[in-house]
Amino acid sequence: MNENQILTALKDICDPDTGVNFIESKALDIVECSDDFVRIRIKIQQPIYSAVKPINDSCIAELRKLSADTHFEILITELPQAPINRALLTEVKNIIAVASGKGGVGKSSIASNIAAAISKTGAKVGILDGDVYGPSQPTMFGLENAKLDAIQTGDGQVLAKPVKKYGIEVASMGFIVEQADAVIVRGPMLAGYFSMLFEQIHWGTLDFLVFDLPPGTGDIQLTLTQKIPLSGAVIITTPQDISVVDVRRSVSMFKKVNVDILGIVENMSYFVPDDMPDKKYAIFGEGGGARIAEETGSDFLGQVPFTMQMREANDGGMPIVIKDSDSITSQSIIEITNKIMSKVRKKNYETSQVPEMTISI
């Protein structure tokens, strides 16, 4: 076994999200090479998690053709990150908003499950519930009575600490504002609460922060999206025409403030009865998600079925992706989340310089 054989075997291996060839881009490096053991390192743009398995599997498949007995190890690591160019949330690598112009379409349900699906890949995730008037994440994570604890940072600042549940960092307006008081929060008070959420919470290092936005396209949404520099927005709609109108407005709002639309998710696409999993009933109509995607030139990320399991999981305080990752609802959200992570990686490749690396031959 020599290094040339390995490089030849791996000459066509590319990044599954970007198509970048690892050998041509000098991202692949042979660390150790003997007849018994070969260790290869590949450096890729973050977030690496959803890409690790496909890259590992395709390398191993090619290398196995060289030798059936050698132990091959593929080490996939993160490229050094370009400095994060923003004043707020400097330790958070990627922030994605989950939004919709329309209320009740499942933003909070999808946001909690996207966070759960990202977390399952091994990435560090937080969820920020930006809804003052109707915070949902305390219910969806079973944290109705939680409060934010204080933490003293290295430089002596006292900040609030998110609440950790199922490995996910959660912060919600609901931990700050009592539900009964929320209706009277207006103007300057609201600005104060927002600054608390963004400036006074110590998230620590996160690969992803999922930002659950309140419904609508008014001042609150505009302020929130301008305050937090986003990697992009995921827009939720239902199949109905009535929701499509509001959702279109939401896409326009993000475009106006130069936020990338990562794609459209259609929730409640069809009802699947728990006892008849092969049946699909299009109770809210059909085609809204695909239509919005086409009209606005956005990607259609997929459909999420309307199921009792999902509703029960939401009310029961455990996202369905954590409770039952094999369910059809979870599978659809995991697939959508993988697409979102791939798009964020692709974007990170485009916006940062890939440093030259030398191949140790």
Ligand SMILES: Nc1ncnc2c1ncn2[C@@H]1O[C@H](COP(=O)(O)OP(=O)(O)OP(=O)(O)O)[C@@H](O)[C@H]1O
């Ligand atoms: N795919 C689904 N299957 C079953 N129930 C769902 C599904 N998606 C959402 N729900 C339920 O629909 C209701 C509304 O969902 P959710 O609170 O996530 O919407 P929202 O868009 O965040 O609402 P708001 O505009 O008030 O913030 C909740 O009771 C939730 O449990």
Ligand SMILES: [Mg+2]
């Ligand atoms: Mg909500």
